[in-house]
Amino acid sequence: MLRRLLKLARVPTEDAATHENIYRSLAKYVVPFLHSDPVITRKLMISYVHLALSKICFFGGPLMMKGGINALQSGAAFDPSLLFLGYGLCYTGSILFESLRNIKVVEVSNEAIKDISQQAYRHTLKLDPEFFFGSSQRQRLFKLSRALNSIEQNLRTLNQFLLPMFMDVVTSSALILVYFGPAYVCTFLGSFGLYSVFTIRYSDYRRAGVRLQKNTEKEVDFLMSETFANYYNVKYYSAESFESARYLAKLQDNYNQTVTNQNSLGVLNTGQRLLFAGGMTINMIMAARAAKSHLMSAGDIVMMQSLMLQLISPLFFLGTMYRNFTDSFVEIKELFTVLEEKPTISDPVDPVSCG
Numbered sequence: 001m002l003r004r005l006l007k008l009a010r011v012p013t014e015d016a017a018t019h020e021n022i023y024r025s026l027a028k029y030v031v032p033f034l035h036s037d038p039v040i041t042r043k044l045m046i047s048y049v050h051l052a053l054s055k056i057c058f059f060g061g062p063l064m065m066k067g068g069i070n071a072l073q074s075g076a077a078f079d080p081s082l083l084f085l086g087y088g089l090c091y092t093g094s095i096l097f098e099s100l101r102n103i104k105v106v107e108v109s110n111e112a113i114k115d116i117s118q119q120a121y122r123h124t125l126k127l128d129p130e131f132f133f134g135s136s137q138r139q140r141l142f143k144l145s146r147a148l149n150s151i152e153q154n155l156r157t158l159n160q161f162l163l164p165m166f167m168d169v170v171t172s173s174a175l176i177l178v179y180f181g182p183a184y185v186c187t188f189l190g191s192f193g194l195y196s197v198f199t200i201r202y203s204d205y206r207r208a209g210v211r212l213q214k215n216t217e218k219e220v221d222f223l224m225s226e227t228f229a230n231y232y233n234v235k236y237y238s239a240e241s242f243e244s245a246r247y248l249a250k251l252q253d254n255y256n257q258t259v260t261n262q263n264s265l266g267v268l269n270t271g272q273r274l275l276f277a278g279g280m281t282i283n284m285i286m287a288a289r290a291a292k293s294h295l296m297s298a299g300d301i302v303m304m305q306s307l308m309l310q311l312i313s314p315l316f317f318l319g320t321m322y323r324n325f326t327d328s329f330v331e332i333k334e335l336f337t338v339l340e341e342k343p344t345i346s347d348p349v350d351p352v353s354c355g
Helices: 002-008 016-027 038-074 081-125 129-133 137-180 182-229 231-236 240-292 298-309 312-316 318-339
Strands: none
Touching: 016 137, 016 318, 038 081, 038 137, 038 298, 081 137, 081 318, 137 182, 137 298, 137 312, 137 318, 182 231, 182 240, 182 312, 182 318, 231 240, 240 298, 240 312, 312 318
16 A cells, blocks of 8 residues: 555655665554564554444444335334434444544554654664764754654554545445445446546645745745844845835745645545546436336435445545655655664674673
């Protein structure tokens, strides 16, 4: 999954060894039994059990809704409200197990930060003095700190967003295939695929604009601090009007770029909704015709709608998560590049005792 995301993002792959180290390091905190620490493995296993229980409850809701509506329509002897009570209990259980899983995911992420921080600290102490005095120490520490934060963010993205969404898509596809047939699942997967490709490609297109907006914000802040730092020079040369004009020009650049980014975000959100609504509309039309021919019930139509609508909330965050994931990977790469630096003089593998 990591390799696929970075391939879609067109992250440079010239440093294959560094990328492979990153894959292995992150995978230990996502896949059980890869880490040597049994405590981390146990926490990961518990998190996956909670994930499975959460999804069982999550998809039990539409099934309960289907049964309740069919019971009302057919005039069943039992009280249909019990099924609607089950619907509420399913979603309550889904929220509960998801919260329990997030607790374990946060614990594993903190363990990852602690392990990698210790590894980086021990490694940097062994490096040559040129590493510390060749550039600003503050800048190096800032980059290492950002890389550690990016690792935590990416682990949470994988564990709390990508893996649950993958399970949602697989389970929804399986239920639609079993209850409604291949035509419906093809439409569902087709709309999901178009949605994902459009989101990823358009997010790549927007990345340059977002970076440009951040740069203009930095320029505005820099200009303000520079003017205040040279306050007496500005007053001495009566340059208040000149500085105000410079500041206004930078503000206008930032405003123009912000508007451009907001417009592109509107295009992204509109395209996402149209693609998803198109797939759901096609399925609903086919389901309505099948219901008219007495091949489906009203509960089946509601169930299909629920299965598809459940994916809307996580899918709306796909572009943001994808952009943050790929951008932070660059910062993580800087950390692992430091970890691969070798000191000129190192301790021997088999030291000889002088005693």
